[in-house]
Amino acid sequence: MADAGDGRGGQGGAGRDGGGAAITTSVPARLDRLPWSRWHWMIVIGLGTVWILDGLEVTVVGNIATRLSQAGSGLHITDAQVTGLAAALYVAGSCSGALFFGWLTDRFGRKRLFMVTLVVYLAATALTALSTRSWEFFLFRFITGFGIGGEYAAINSAIDELIPSRHRGRVDLIINGSFWVGAVGGSLLSIVALNTAIFPVDLGWRLTFALGVVLGLVILLVRRNVPESPRWMFIHGRGEEAERLVADVERRIGDQTGRELPPAEGEITIHPRKSIGFVTIARTVFTRYPRRAVLGLSLFVGQAFLYNAITFGFGSILTKFFNTPSDETGYYFAVIAAGNFLGPLLLGGLFDSLGRRPMIAGTYIGSGLLLFGTAWLFSAGHLSATTLTACWCVVLFFASAGASSAYLTVSEIFPMETRAMAIAFFYAVGTAAGGISGPLLFSDLTSSGKVGDTALAFEIGAALMVIAGIVAAFLAVKAERRSLEDIATPLSAAAAPAHTPA
Structure with missing residues (x-):
């Protein structure tokens, strides 16, 4: 149920979509003032659940490496190739x-x-399950990562704008x-897949990938x-479509709630x-917003x-230092993964109420200090496999909220056209650092069998x-409860300013 003010925004833009003519619209304000509804749940389920698939993918591959390299698996591949080359190709594809x-x-x-990106993921995952040669497995892992990397950019943009x-x-x-919900599922699923009493050696690992395809198809249907982002529409000259879409959403939500929506305050011209060229994007991110970069x-x-530092060698740490059977490490990882999900779930609301700066800085610095404490306890010999896992779980409870806020931050602090x-x-840089530099740095430290090396990692x-937390304490943007257009014009x-403060 649009109010009278909404109509002015739509009429102001009507007939002026083409040729670069100005469009005046209240679409952003109208989207931001909507009450939570079934329409928003549809967006969350349709777009957000792909992260579960990513967690499932990454965890399953790591945990079923021993089964893939076993004689009779249907692939001539080694343990090291699965956790090394295949993982690196997945990371390269993601970037x-x-x-x-x-x-x-x-x-x-x-x-x-x-x-498109979800279809790429589905096709590559299905082909991975059907691989009969090692080079096919490596190729399809790269393409799977290629689709997942595209998902991160497309999905985060759409979610924040809707x-x-x-x-x-x-x-x-x-x-x-x-x-991390997917990671929990992947850990538990791998335990079943590794059980040859249930599935033959050459079938269990294929079924784990097939399950990803089934879940992906369900997500595709939702x-x-x-819809397309109305914010993207009006910036690309489709103002009338954006107005119609938002008006339809308003009518649906009004019918569901039985109440008139409050007036939308604010218009933008x-x-x-x-399109925006790479030079303009780079200049915007690094010259106009250097502190945010x-x-x-x-x-x-x-x-x-x-x-x-934690997850790359967690399995070898448990087996080398605490004699944990390799087929039981999945249970420990499931506990860690659960802690990772609980962090954003329970702390997420504070990023909107207390604010971005204190919460980002607090979760980063807090998790870092807790990991320092874990390193000291580990080096002093005070931990068992269970208590070390508990320490990791607490560290990652805070670290996961912080890591998730990194995606939130870069998706809301730069202009719409560059989002x-x-x-x-930033995802590619972080993924490359974690997936390339991280393993090179941590592999020797966590596999040496020396307590001091692992503590150093x-x-x-x-x-x-x-x-990073200290940087956030000084540079984090107060973006809570603010329109995206207010955070970055x-x-x-x-009449956009020639220079926007960093």
């Missing part, structure tokens, strides 16, 4: 997919690309944290109903543009190294996390 699809998402729209500003922090954190890089690199590409860039991850806005 390149994020950059490639991020650029296309800003150019051609959120909906078109979040459909969710009301007062809920954006909580929803974004929980959605990004849902990766995602078909998720923009000059539509079809430093913030984004710090958050992504810090969380990447902390996570690799997907900015997400892609913890301390390196903790130090980088604390440094669109490049297409009429």
